[in-house]
Amino acid sequence: MDALTINEAAETTGWSPRMLRYVEQMGLIAARRSPAGYRLYGPEELQRLRTLRELLARFDVGLSEMGFASRLRTDEELRSAVDAWFEAEPKRPDDVTAADWLRFEQEKHQRLLEAALT
Amino acid sequence: MDALTINEAAETTGWSPRMLRYVEQMGLIAARRSPAGYRLYGPEELQRLRTLRELLARFDVGLSEMGFASRLRTDEELRSAVDAWFEAEPKRPDDVTAADWLRFEQEKHQRLLEAALT
DNA sequence: GGAACCTTGACACGATCTTGGTAACGTTCG
DNA sequence: CGAACGTTACCAAGATCGTGTCAAGGTTCC
Numbered sequence: 001m002d003a004l005t006i007n008e009a010a011e012t013t014g015w016s017p018r019m020l021r022y023v024e025q026m027g028l029i030a031a032r033r034s035p036a037g038y039r040l041y042g043p044e045e046l047q048r049l050r051t052l053r054e055l056l057a058r059f060d061v062g063l064s065e066m067g068f069a070s071r072l073r074t075d076e077e078l079r080s081a082v083d084a085w086f087e088a089e090p091k092r093p094d095d096v097t098a099a100d101w102l103r104f105e106q107e108k109h110q111r112l113l114e115a116a117l118t
Numbered sequence: 119m120d121a122l123t124i125n126e127a128a129e130t131t132g133w134s135p136r137m138l139r140y141v142e143q144m145g146l147i148a149a150r151r152s153p154a155g156y157r158l159y160g161p162e163e164l165q166r167l168r169t170l171r172e173l174l175a176r177f178d179v180g181l182s183e184m185g186f187a188s189r190l191r192t193d194e195e196l197r198s199a200v201d202a203w204f205e206a207e208p209k210r211p212d213d214v215t216a217a218d219w220l221r222f223e224q225e226k227h228q229r230l231l232e233a234a235l236t
Numbered sequence: 237g238g239a240a241c242c243t244t245g246a247c248a249c250g251a252t253c254t255t256g257g258t259a260a261c262g263t264t265c266g
Numbered sequence: 267c268g269a270a271c272g273t274t275a276c277c278a279a280g281a282t283c284g285t286g287t288c289a290a291g292g293t294t295c296c
Contacts, residue, residue, distance in 0.1 A: 006242075018285060021244090036293055038242055048206060055203055059196050061186070064283065068183045069190065069200055078177050082187050085173055088166060124272070136256060139274095154263055156272055180282095182253070 002043060006031075009041035013049040020049070026067040027074075028052065120161060124149075127159035131167040138167070144185040146170065 009031075010017045020039070024030050029048055031039035041049075055061065072079050127149075128135045138157070142148050147166055149157035159167075173179065190197050 016285075017242095018287085022284075034242090034293095036242075037244095038293080048203070051203055051206070055199055059193075059199065061196075062283075065183070065186045066200070068179070068186060070204070072187065073204060075177075078179075081173055081177065082179075082184070085166070085169055086188070086191060088169070134255080135272095137254090140254075152263095152272090154272080155274095156263080180254085 003032075003040035004046065006039045006041070009039075009046060009049070013046055014053055015049060023049070023052070023063065026063050027070050028063070028066055121150075121158035122164065124157045124159070127157075127164060127167070131164055132171055133167060141167070141170070141181065144181050145188050146181070146184055 004012065006017045006020055009015075010020055013020075015023065020029075020031075020041075024039075029045055029052070031041045031045055034040055052066070056063070056066070072082065122130065124135045124138055127133075128138055131138075133141065138147075138149075138159075142157075147163055147170070149159045149163055152158055170184070174181070174184070190200065
């Protein structure tokens with residue numbers, strides 16, 4: 001049975017148990033639970049936890065920022081609102097047509113992608 | 119001459135002057151400057167400022183989170199690192215092929231889109 | 237049954253973020 | 267020139283983040 005309990009997981013990942021719960025609360029890595037409610041970390045989660053640490057350190061990113069990134073990819077409405085805002089960069093009127101067409105194409109693929117993943 | 123100074127811009131957008139400077143510092147909306155260094159807000163910026171307010175309020179998002187979203191789309195290395203991390207969701211090996219192909223297609227369009235906007 | 241674990245919830249503290257205010261100084265314009 | 271406005275730089279009150287710790291109680295297992 002290859003699943004570690006929270007203290008063991010903390011041991012091998014470098015996070016504190018407290019932080020593992022926090023990471024879960026941020027919606028980033030939710031361990032599955034034993035029948036009694038104990039968190040169980042499999043190899044997948046352990047690896048992701050280590051990778052997450054590297055990522056945060058390397059780019060000086062915070063957990064809450066990763067939490068937001070997570071929101072961006074689960075909340076479709078938020079994502080498109082944010083995308084729309086950024087895409088409204090100062091542009092001359094003629095840029096619109098081509099760019100908008102491309103955007104439509106991209107979003108079509110996006111929808112296909114999401115449909116394929118459900 | 120249709121450009122407002124910072125206090126006027128604050129008036130019509132609902133931001134405080136202090137916050138307009140802060141928004142700029144977050145890398146979200148930089149007004150152009152007069153020869154003397156005064157910030158000048160054109161209709162584009164004013165509209166974006168209003169939209170930004172709505173967005174933040176509607177989704178309960180903070181400026182720093184939008185700042186991070188901005189980082190995500192300018193720092194290519196960061197973006198791919200974050201994407202990679204999220205894509206490493208628990209998935210069975212067979213899910214990969216179709217989804218990955220679609221993702222490739224989507225990214226191709228993304229690149230085209232970015233090229234078209236520069 | 238008791239030691240050693242797990243759970244959630246709370247309090248706490250330093251660091252950082254948000255936002256306003258003020259000071260010191262340059263610009264615009266009647 | 268002087269009033270009204272802009273700039274940056276700094277201080278400060280309150281909120282949030284990251285993290286530890288502790289309490290009250292359930293689980294595991296010898």
